[in-house]
Amino acid sequence: MAQSRGPSTTPCGRGPPPHAFGAGRINGRRLRFSPFPPIWPPIMQIPGHIDPVTTGTVPLRGGNRIDLIGLTRDAIGGVLVEAGLDAKAAKLRAKQIWHWMYHRGVTDFEAMTDIAKAMRPWLTDRFIIGRPTVREAQVSSDGTRKWLLAAADGQEYEMVFIPDADRGTLCVSSQVGCTLNCRFCHTGTMRLVRNLAAGEIVGQVMLARDELGEWPKGNMAGFGAGSGPDPEDEDDEEGGNYTADGRILTNIVMMGMGEPLYNFDEVKGALKIVMDGDGLALSRRRITLSTSGVVPMMARAGEEIGVNLAVSLHAVSKEIRDEIVPLNRKYGIDELLKACADYPGAGNSRRITFEYVMLKDKNDSDDDARELVRLIREYGLHAKVNLIPFNPWPGAMYECSSPERVRAFSNLIFKAGISAPVRTPRGRDIMAACGQLKSAATKPTRAELDRIAEEKQAALG
Numbered sequence: 165m166a167q168s169r170g171p172s173t174t175p176c177g178r179g180p181p182p183h184a185f186g187a188g189r190i191n192g193r194r195l196r197f198s199p200f201p202p203i204w205p206p207i208m209q210i211p212g213h214i215d216p217v218t219t220g221t222v223p224l225r226g227g228n229r230i231d232l233i234g235l236t237r238d239a240i241g242g243v244l245v246e247a248g249l250d251a252k253a254a255k256l257r258a259k260q261i262w263h264w265m266y267h268r269g270v271t272d273f274e275a276m277t278d279i280a281k282a283m284r285p286w287l288t289d290r291f292i293i294g295r296p297t298v299r300e301a302q303v304s305s306d307g308t309r310k311w312l313l314a315a316a317d318g319q320e321y322e323m324v325f326i327p328d329a330d331r332g333t334l335c336v337s338s339q340v341g342c343t344l345n346c347r348f349c350h351t352g353t354m355r356l357v358r359n360l361a362a363g364e365i366v367g368q369v370m371l372a373r374d375e376l377g378e379w380p381k382g383n384m385a386g387f388g389a390g391s392g393p394d395p396e397d398e399d400d401e402e403g404g405n406y407t408a409d410g411r412i413l414t415n416i417v418m419m420g421m422g423e424p425l426y427n428f429d430e431v432k433g434a435l436k437i438v439m440d441g442d443g444l445a446l447s448r449r450r451i452t453l454s455t456s457g458v459v460p461m462m463a464r465a466g467e468e469i470g471v472n473l474a475v476s477l478h479a480v481s482k483e484i485r486d487e488i489v490p491l492n493r494k495y496g497i498d499e500l501l502k503a504c505a506d507y508p509g510a511g512n513s514r515r516i517t518f519e520y521v522m523l524k525d526k527n528d529s530d531d532d533a534r535e536l537v538r539l540i541r542e543y544g545l546h547a548k549v550n551l552i553p554f555n556p557w558p559g560a561m562y563e564c565s566s567p568e569r570v571r572a573f574s575n576l577i578f579k580a581g582i583s584a585p586v587r588t589p590r591g592r593d594i595m596a597a598c599g600q601l602k603s604a605a606t607k608p609t610r611a612e613l614d615r616i617a618e619e620k621q622a623a624l625g
């Protein structure tokens with residue numbers, strides 16, 4: 165349950181005096197052992213060149229107990245040491261807990277059968293392995309599923325699962341709301357409330373596995389160092405005795421609420437756990453991170469996370485992109501395409517995907533299609549274009565291009581030798597399609613929407 169904020173005990177009003185804490189910060193969260201509930205995690209700043217909003221705090225789930233979700237092996241070892249284990253024992257236990265927690269989806273220490281029986285209650289008294297709370301679960305007529313989730317502080321965010329014949333894709337959120345204000349995007353009408361913590365991001369994937377009932381079963385054979393895939397080896401996809409065959413959740417896209425590159429560290433921490441062979445063991449080739457064009461963070465995303473990159477381009481002229489993706493005023497098309505060309509690993513083996521939302525009479529002419537081809541060639545990009553029919557939402561200012569226009573646009577790009585499939589909208593009936601996510605229960609008026617848009621524009625400078 166959400167924890168209420170306690171009274172401030174320091175002059176700055178941010179929490180208890182430093183000596184009350186033991187291990188300091190782990191994964192951006194301040195951890196401690198004390199008789200009081202941990203309600204003073206740090207204020208998070210959004211990294212990047214635009215820092216218009218200081219995000220809220222992330223209370224921990226579990227009262228006095230520490231929620232281990234989102235912690236690395238070392239961090240788990242750290243909290244075990246802080247709880248009283250010696251370093252060697254802590255290291256072994258951390259490895260065991262990591263495996264049970266991330267690879268097997270276990271949330272109950274009693275189920276960790278290779279941990280001594282007498283030790284399990286000791287762990288239960290001090291730690292929990294949490295999940296986001298499901299506030300609402302919906303299923304679309306096309307099989308798409310959407311969950312409204314709540315964090316420990318009651319903040320809400322959404323995740324979507326899209327089943328296909330040959331794959332199952334989980335669309336994961338990185339922020340509650342968004343600082344940016346792409347004019348066609350429902351999430352963009354929300355203020356940014358806060359960044360999601362690594363545990364809240366990886367928690368979405370873990371919850372999806374719970375809901376889909378697909379944690380690997382079987383014995384512990386192969387458990388331990390070296391049992392998983394080598395993250396550096398693109399061909400070594402699966403970990404241990406665990407294969408992708410028959411899996412339901414096969415792919416992850418960071419395309420839910422928020423701009424993942426404005427929450428870089430937490431997104432990176434979460435995806436490292438997702439890719440770890442003894443973690444969730446999903447290949448980096450099955451993960452795509454989508455950005456609206458946060459140029460200064462793109463190289464780091466390639467180097468430090470190394471997943472597929474999707475770029476929300478949506479327009480080929482400064483005038484139109486400035487209007488519909490206001491971040492373009494900060495990082496223009498040339499700068500963005502240069503960063504795409506420099507994206508580590510970009511090449512035939514790892515094509516960049518350009519997302520292009522089809523907006524009637526806005527960005528959908530034959531000339532726009534030709535200019536798109538010209539730009540892709542000018543920057544020598546190995547790219548694919550995903551054409552996304554605009555998904556409507558209440559109060560949206562745009563209409564979707566006609567099916568004939570979308571087809572003509574797609575054909576022009578295909579004729580130039582560039583793949584440009586038209587995405588079939590999924591989950592529109594439950595507002596689960598691209599750009600329809602929004603967790604705020606309030607329905608702002610047009611004037612309020614305009615005010616939020618103005619605030620965000622001002623923040624761009």
Ligand code: SAH
Pocket residue numbers: 346348349350418419420421422423424454455456475476519520521552553554555556598599600
């Ligand atoms: N913030 C990131 C990722 C989340 S949005 C980004 O902007 O890339 C995921 C994709 O959905 C983006 O390409 C986004 O531009 C697109 N999108 C947003 N609103 C949409 C809408 N109403 N219809 C279709 N696609 C939309």
Ligand code: SF4
Pocket residue numbers: 342343344345346349350351352353420421422423456476
């Ligand atoms: Fe934010 Fe992406 Fe929506 Fe733009 S499209 S407002 S960056 S979530």
